[in-house]
Amino acid sequence: MRKELIEYLSTRPDLKFFIREQPKWYRDLTRNPLLLEELEKEANVFYGRTFGQRIDKFHNQVKTVGLMMDFLSMMGKGEGEDL
Numbered sequence: 001m002r003k004e005l006i007e008y009l010s011t012r013p014d015l016k017f018f019i020r021e022q023p024k025w026y027r028d029l030t031r032n033p034l035l036l037e038e039l040e041k042e043a044n045v046f047y048g049r050t051f052g053q054r055i056d057k058f059h060n061q062v063k064t065v066g067l068m069m070d071f072l073s074m075m076g077k078g079e080g081e082d083l
Helices: 005-010 014-023 024-031 033-047 053-080
Strands: none
Touching: 005 014, 014 024, 014 033, 024 033, 033 053
């Protein structure tokens, strides 16, 4: 692998880990260093950094908070009925 790529990857531990998880990228970058942009795109998908994945994560968090609020409101209503 080219020295420039190794230096760049040393500044990006997330990409370095991704390459260790996906050894195909080591071979591909050795043959064609211009694939670095593609590597970063696939790493973003792997780490859940795409816009769609972030929206899904936010939606799930809002849904969880809503369920907790419903649960707490039901618990509050249940206490008054027992008396």
